[in-house]
Amino acid sequence: MAELKKNQNGGKREGAGRPKGSTNKLRIADCFTAEERDQLVTEAKLLAFGTEDTKPNERVLLALIEQLYGKATQKIAGDNDGDPLRFIEILRNGKIND
Numbered sequence: 821m822a823e824l825k826k827n828q829n830g831g832k833r834e835g836a837g838r839p840k841g842s843t844n845k846l847r848i849a850d851c852f853t854a855e856e857r858d859q860l861v862t863e864a865k866l867l868a869f870g871t872e873d874t875k876p877n878e879r880v881l882l883a884l885i886e887q888l889y890g891k892a893t894q895k896i897a898g899d900n901d902g903d904p905l906r907f908i909e910i911l912r913n914g915k916i917n918d
Contacts, residue, residue: 864880864883864884865884867880868880868881868884869881
């Protein structure tokens with residue numbers, strides 16, 4: 821094996837590193853044409869808001885809102901009073917340290 825000289829890190833190795841395109845995730849929008857996407861949005865709006873003959877669908881409406889604005893954050897609380905979680909240590913003798 822060739823020895824490294826001072827201030828050398830080894831250089832580029834063929835095939836090393838992240839493959840090109842590995843970070844490009846396939847999106848569902850890439851599977852539809854622009855016309856199909858427009859039709860899907862129109863149908864989703866009709867389902868979400870309802871028509872004269874149908875009631876609004878709350879699940880579809882929630883899915884649309886989450887796609888537009890992101891999911892709502894959920895507060896994590898430990899007790900019914902809404903205080904944040906706290907860690908306690910329970911010793912073998914039954915004593916609790918807060």
